[in-house]
Amino acid sequence: GPSAVNTLARNYFASLSPSIVASATGQLNGSGQSIQALDALRNIQTLDDQKQGSLDAMAYSAMLGVTTNVDMGGFIIPGLPDVQDFDSFEFDTSASWDPFTAYDAYLALHQEGKITTRLRIFFLSMDQLPTNPLTTQRVMNAFDHFGDDMMRVSGIGEFVTAWPFLFGQNGSSITPNYQNALELVASRGWPFQQHSLSSAEDTFILQTYQAVNAITSIADLHWSIAHVPQITDANIALANSLGVGIAVHGFEYLSGAQAGPTPAGPPYQTILNSGAIMGAGSDSAQISTLNPWDMLYYMTTGINVAGNLVNSGQTISRAQALRLYTAANGWFIKEENKLGSIEVGKLGDLVVLNQDFLDPTKVPDAYIRQTHSVLTIVGGRIIHNELF
Known part of the structure; x- marks a missing residue:
């Protein structure tokens, strides 16, 4: 744009x-x-430039009170020499990069002991060939959950093959390589998350998950479907029956649209009431906003950035929204026993906010988006401090 x-x-x-x-x-x-x-x-751009940009991003994250970020990869920049043999889908956007060098700056900072917020990595592939060469290389030559508590590989996603619904396509170009790729991912025991923006995509994804599950059980693999602005009751039920998590991302907040005949989504209340495995995020940062308080405002009010009520009937309480953004998200990276809440045995991450988000008498809806951290601690170490 x-x-x-x-x-x-x-x-x-x-x-x-x-x-x-x-x-x-x-x-x-x-x-x-x-x-x-x-x-x-x-x-x-030099490696030092990339390192400084990464440090700046972590500092911004810490100021917002976000201690762990999940990276769902990027598209492949067209013409890169290292990927030509893979015949993967290529697309030059602000979300594009070289998949084999994209983490060089972070790895260098990790070796220098300068990472301040936690990073969890999902490997994105967009294979077009029936043999799924890039996905195959990833799952055969990388180690699931390899890394440490500051930087770790957490799964495959948010794409595994070229996507037949991208840019409003109707799915008419669906090929067998999607199910083949997921069968490989499942057979190697990897977590997986798939991007979805329409009900048709939800159905295709979950029915494919169901087919894969008939071959290799995915019940313990922590597979999930993400974004789901218009997921139906039937697809929520199917996800629940498979043990598939639903990651809701409220980027409709940024649309600026007027209220339509149906809620803009995601259907937070409906999914929550179903008992689904559910977590929340924003799909940041070049698609949406990294700021969780924008999303928490949208989740609890249904009002978008233009001030229009676009998700009526699908709002949830502040406590519910905060839980989805914190404790509930650990499941999606197989770290529910480590991250997301302050408990004995979990990692020492803590945020002190500038205002009491949970008390609407002290923080009315209009002021939710002014929330930020005044003290952020990761692993027992202060990484952001406005108090002293």
């Missing part, structure tokens, strides 16, 4: 050949021009 740059960046982009011309107010028109600018920055 469109983007904005400061004066220094505007002058830099104008000096390139071919030039990228921003408006007088720093606007870049449309995704094409924005991606050109992003690619220009990628071309000059």
